Amino acid sequence: MGTLVTAELARECVRYAQMGWMRGTSGNLSVVLQRDPLRLAVTVSGVDKGEITAADSVVIDSDGLAVDSDKIPSAEAGLHARIARVAGAGAVVHVHALATVVAAEHWPDGVVLQDLEMLKGFGRQAHEQVVVPVVQNSQDMVELGDAFEKGFDPGVPALLVARHGVYVWGDDLVQARHRLECLEWLLRFKVETRDIFTGRHS
Numbered sequence: 001m002g003t004l005v006t007a008e009l010a011r012e013c014v015r016y017a018q019m020g021w022m023r024g025t026s027g028n029l030s031v032v033l034q035r036d037p038l039r040l041a042v043t044v045s046g047v048d049k050g051e052i053t054a055a056d057s058v059v060i061d062s063d064g065l066a067v068d069s070d071k072i073p074s075a076e077a078g079l080h081a082r083i084a085r086v087a088g089a090g091a092v093v094h095v096h097a098l099a100t101v102v103a104a105e106h107w108p109d110g111v112v113l114q115d116l117e118m119l120k121g122f123g124r125q126a127h128e129q130v131v132v133p134v135v136q137n138s139q140d141m142v143e144l145g146d147a148f149e150k151g152f153d154p155g156v157p158a159l160l161v162a163r164h165g166v167y168v169w170g171d172d173l174v175q176a177r178h179r180l181e182c183l184e185w186l187l188r189f190k191v192e193t194r195d196i197f198t199g200r201h202s
């Protein structure tokens with residue numbers, strides 16, 4: 001695994017930790033190293049993301065299992081691999097940002113976003129209607145992956161997991177972060193204006 005990839009994983013984790021989106025040891029990031037067979041570099045389990053180093057990542061296969069390593073990948077690595085495969089993503093980001101979980105609590109059937117300039121940062125036009133899917137939480141990554149795939153829309157690079165957090169993906173870690181930053185803003189707006197829009201929006 002290249003040192004550039006591991007250094008970037010660590011650098012991005014520290015940024016998310018500073019934003020308050022990787023509290024405790026929560027959250028994890030991955031980057032696709034190769035497609036056939038699928039291999040990803042993913043952050044290891046149980047590390048404080050504010051203090052993570054380039055040594056704290058491991059190569060996994062399409063089932064989220066470590067390849068040629070005794071290190072323990074994140075428990076959520078299997079879903080990273082599934083998203084990378086189904087969505088064709090080059091990088092997947094998972095954090096427990098509060099606004100994403102609150103939005104899933106209000107709109108368990110999917111969060112509708114429309115007429116918001118920040119949708120451009122999510123790769124869409126401001127006027128377009130975007131529905132961010134919500135799935136129920138599970139400790140079983142196959143079950144979560146099946147739910148993700150069932151509701152997958154190629155135009156929506158995000159998945160909300162109720163009472164848990166959010167997955168966002170892109171071609172690389174920087175694009176995924178930009179999308180996540182904009183999505184978190186959009187969901188915060190949606191939650192904070194919900195009383196105003198009652199009766200007009202679902």
Ligand SMILES: [Zn+2]
Nearest residue numbers: 026027076165
């Ligand atoms: Zn999580």
